[in-house]
Amino acid sequence: MAFRFVHTADIHLDSPLKSLALRNQTLAEEVETATRSTFRKIVNLCLDEDIDALLIAGDLYDGEQTSIKTASFLSGELRRLSEAGVYVCIIRGNHDARAKITDKLDLPEKVKNFGARAAETLVIENQNGPKIAINGLSFPNRHVPENLLRKYPSPTNDAVNIGMLHTSLAGADGHDVYAPCSVQELIDHGYDYWALGHIHKRQVHSEKPFVVMPGIPQGRHINESGPKSVTLITVGDDRSLTVEERFLATTAFMPIHITVSGSWSDARVAAESALKNAAEKCYSERLITRLYIEANDNLSWQLRRDGDLFLEELNSASGSVAWIEKIDISKSTSTPSGPISRIAELMRQKNAEIALKAEAINMLNDLVRVLPPQARDALGDSETEQMKLAEELASDGITDALARLSAIDEERQ
Numbered sequence: 001m002a003f004r005f006v007h008t009a010d011i012h013l014d015s016p017l018k019s020l021a022l023r024n025q026t027l028a029e030e031v032e033t034a035t036r037s038t039f040r041k042i043v044n045l046c047l048d049e050d051i052d053a054l055l056i057a058g059d060l061y062d063g064e065q066t067s068i069k070t071a072s073f074l075s076g077e078l079r080r081l082s083e084a085g086v087y088v089c090i091i092r093g094n095h096d097a098r099a100k101i102t103d104k105l106d107l108p109e110k111v112k113n114f115g116a117r118a119a120e121t122l123v124i125e126n127q128n129g130p131k132i133a134i135n136g137l138s139f140p141n142r143h144v145p146e147n148l149l150r151k152y153p154s155p156t157n158d159a160v161n162i163g164m165l166h167t168s169l170a171g172a173d174g175h176d177v178y179a180p181c182s183v184q185e186l187i188d189h190g191y192d193y194w195a196l197g198h199i200h201k202r203q204v205h206s207e208k209p210f211v212v213m214p215g216i217p218q219g220r221h222i223n224e225s226g227p228k229s230v231t232l233i234t235v236g237d238d239r240s241l242t243v244e245e246r247f248l249a250t251t252a253f254m255p256i257h258i259t260v261s262g263s264w265s266d267a268r269v270a271a272e273s274a275l276k277n278a279a280e281k282c283y284s285e286r287l288i289t290r291l292y293i294e295a296n297d298n299l300s301w302q303l304r305r306d307g308d309l310f311l312e313e314l315n316s317a318s319g320s321v322a323w324i325e326k327i328d329i330s331k332s333t334s335t336p337s338g339p340i341s342r343i344a345e346l347m348r349q350k351n352a353e354i355a356l357k358a359e360a361i362n363m364l365n366d367l368v369r370v371l372p373p374q375a376r377d378a379l380g381d382s383e384t385e386q387m388k389l390a391e392e393l394a395s396d397g398i399t400d401a402l403a404r405l406s407a408i409d410e411e412r413q
């Protein structure tokens with residue numbers, strides 16, 4: 001009989017979703033509990049599709065401060081799986097290495113919580129098909145600078161071998177490394193499928209054998225954008241492996257970029273259609289987006305001035321299917337005409353003067369002084385950074401002032 005398993009990681013259960021000041025109360029609650037609802041959907045998938053095992057490759061919890069509420073939600077979901085005869089294999093990653101709460105839970109019989117001392121192997125007999133050997137090792141603590149692969153046993157004979165490993169792989173510049181190892185080392189180890197975790201973006205690194213980073217199943221902010229999935233693997237009786245993606249996230253994050261011209265209502269029609277399109281393609285019940293608008297001439301000024309109104313109009317029109325978190329209007333490259341163009345020119349000349357820059361820095365420093373010490377770096381952590389910020393703010397200020405002037409000018413005409 002074919003053996004089917006679901007591979008996921010980085011669930012970060014109940015981790016707070018950042019940077020969302022949602023005024024829509026219902027939506028805010030849904031977003032807050034998105035990691036939970038998505039986990040429930042993963043469990044449902046296992047039950048509905050007769051899955052044999054669920055593999056969670058680290059960072060199931062967000063941190064050691066996991067509340068007992070989260071733990072009891074989890075244990076309820078794991079019980080549903082266990083009662084249906086589904087195995088659950090869990091390794092701990094850097095985020096949940098110290099989360100001892102799972103140890104305190106009375107885990108259902110079919111849950112295999114891999115330890116951190118030595119790699120262990122769970123062998124599952126499989127009627128008519130090859131037996132399945134699942135090898136796993138948990139992080140002993142948050143920082144694991146060494147290659148953990150060396151601790152994994154050789155493949156079990158006559159079995160399809162699966163390895164569960166939380167790893168940053170070769171790592172990326174500027175990021176801490178976690179149990180680093182190369183894809184080639186994984187390939188050479190001799191297993192049939194590597195169930196990895198840690199990196200939030202999905203990537204199939206190799207297909208022979210399979211080396212899969214499944215990505216986060218539910219994004220948590222606008223930078224974790226696009227459709228998110230879990231990976232479903234079918235092991236045939238002939239030992240063949242088929243890998244599919246299943247999209248289960250309840251909420252999708254996705255930036256939208258549009259270029260508009262014409263009137264306010266033209267912009268609205270364009271934005272609405274872009275929203276509808278993105279909502280259809282996001283594989284989720286909800287879409288949360290940041291809308292980037294490039295507009296020409298007066299329209300861009302009008303949108304800059306009344307961006308809050310535009311956002312409100314769009315959000316109330318789209319209901320809660322798509323929700324715009326923020327609108328970003330890109331600066332118009334065209335120059336205003338008439339007397340305003342003369343003012344614009346003067347403002348830009350003035351802005352280039354050293355005296356004005358010094359004045360801007362002084363104003364910025366006044367601001368810095370009233371901030372709590374730990375927040376002061378936010379306004380630049382070096383003289384160069386601060387200078388850059390002052391210039392940006394001054395130039396944004398010019399664009400805003402011109403938008404207002406231009407709007408007044410239009411009303412007069």
Ligand SMILES: [Mn+2]
Nearest residue numbers: 059093094198
């Ligand atoms: Mn991690």
